[in-house]
Amino acid sequence: MTSDSRPARPQTILTVQETEWINPHTVRLIAGGPGYAAFQDKDATDKYVKIYFTRPELGLEPPYDMAALREVLPPEDLPTTRTYTVRWSDPAAQRLAIDFVVHGNEGLAGPWAVSATPGDRLVFGDPGGQYAPDPAAERHLFVGDDSAVPAIAAALEALPADAQGDVLLEVDGPEDCISLVKPEGLRVQWLYRDGAVPGTQPLLPEAVSRLEWQAEGTQIFAHGERGAMKSLRSIFKERGVTRDQLSLSAYWALGRDELRFQAEKREPVGVIAPV
Numbered sequence: 632m633t634s635d636s637r638p639a640r641p642q643t644i645l646t647v648q649e650t651e652w653i654n655p656h657t658v659r660l661i662a663g664g665p666g667y668a669a670f671q672d673k674d675a676t677d678k679y680v681k682i683y684f685t686r687p688e689l690g691l692e693p694p695y696d697m698a699a700l701r702e703v704l705p706p707e708d709l710p711t712t713r714t715y716t717v718r719w720s721d722p723a724a725q726r727l728a729i730d731f732v733v734h735g736n737e738g739l740a741g742p743w744a745v746s747a748t749p750g751d752r753l754v755f756g757d758p759g760g761q762y763a764p765d766p767a768a769e770r771h772l773f774v775g776d777d778s779a780v781p782a783i784a785a786a787l788e789a790l791p792a793d794a795q796g797d798v799l800l801e802v803d804g805p806e807d808c809i810s811l812v813k814p815e816g817l818r819v820q821w822l823y824r825d826g827a828v829p830g831t832q833p834l835l836p837e838a839v840s841r842l843e844w845q846a847e848g849t850q851i852f853a854h855g856e857r858g859a860m861k862s863l864r865s866i867f868k869e870r871g872v873t874r875d876q877l878s879l880s881a882y883w884a885l886g887r888d889e890l891r892f893q894a895e896k897r898e899p900v901g902v903i904a905p906v
């Protein structure tokens with residue numbers, strides 16, 4: 632129990648086992664170990680976890696009792712979290728993989744993933760996530776930037792062999808295209824920023840506008856930078872997409888760290904109105 636008598640939120644404590652660059656802007660960490668037994672796996676293909684980051688000089692040991700720590704530490708010393716998709720989990724091997732986009736020196740999670748080595752600790756809370764591709768959908772539309780590639784790749788792997796649809800993915804350039812395991816009926820378009828700052832180009836909304844597709848019968852999964860998601864939401868609304876067809880949310884926002892980005896969901900700038 633935490634010090635204020637609320638049950639502590641369960642945390643999974645793993646050890647990094649392998650690191651691998653899957654393209655020039657994404658590093659995959661594979662983590663596992665005995666702590667995997669605490670992982671409450673989910674069927675959702677977009678399952679995600681909130682990873683804890685602490686200041687090494689404080690020597691905090693997991694599981695982190697946030698209520699107790701709030702009583703003794705100033706806010707800037709508290710553990711903080713970043714949200715990441717579980718790209719795959721393997722209960723038999725007691726391992727899972729997370730793909731981290733590396734977006735320069737800014738931030739906590741990106742730089743940490745670059746320097747992570749086997750033996751490092753990975754601590755996170757219980758997974759969230761709700762989406763899974765509907766095997767009965769006539770068509771699928773997947774739209775996302777680098778941050779959503781892991782969730783989209785996992786969804787493609789879960790589609791039935793006769794699934795149809797389109798996949799629009801924004802990355803920096805051709806060297807970032809990874810191979811995707813998918814049914815033949817899914818057409819993939821990679822859209823290149825060509826060195827532009829991520830989150831500044833309307834590549835995804837423009838590609839969706841150009842695409843020939845009809846809303847009826849299409850299940851949509853669209854995630855990535857907030858500005859692009861707002862534009863997409865308007866397009867989907869114009870096309871008559873209904874809420875039950877759509878999984879759409881921002882995964883990050885240009886110029887905001889995750890705490891600010893999450894806090895802004897309660898402010899007008901951060902709201903992506905439902906269709």
Ligand SMILES: Cc1cc2nc3c(=O)[nH]c(=O)nc-3n(C[C@H](O)[C@H](O)[C@H](O)COP(=O)(O)OP(=O)(O)OC[C@H]3O[C@@H](n4cnc5c(N)ncnc54)[C@H](O)[C@@H]3O)c2cc1C
Nearest residue numbers: 714715716732734738739740741778882885886887888889
């Ligand atoms: C449900 C969910 C699932 C997600 N899954 C993944 C995933 O599998 N892999 C993944 O890499 N990200 C994923 N994200 C996005 C990730 O949580 C954010 O990118 C997060 O801000 C990264 O933390 P950070 O500490 O590196 O940077 P922060 O400290 O949060 O931000 C520092 C700066 O970097 C910028 N920034 C943040 N992310 C990016 C980016 N992707 N590209 C360019 N600039 C950026 C911010 O705007 C800010 O200016 C997911 C987010 C959600 C909500």
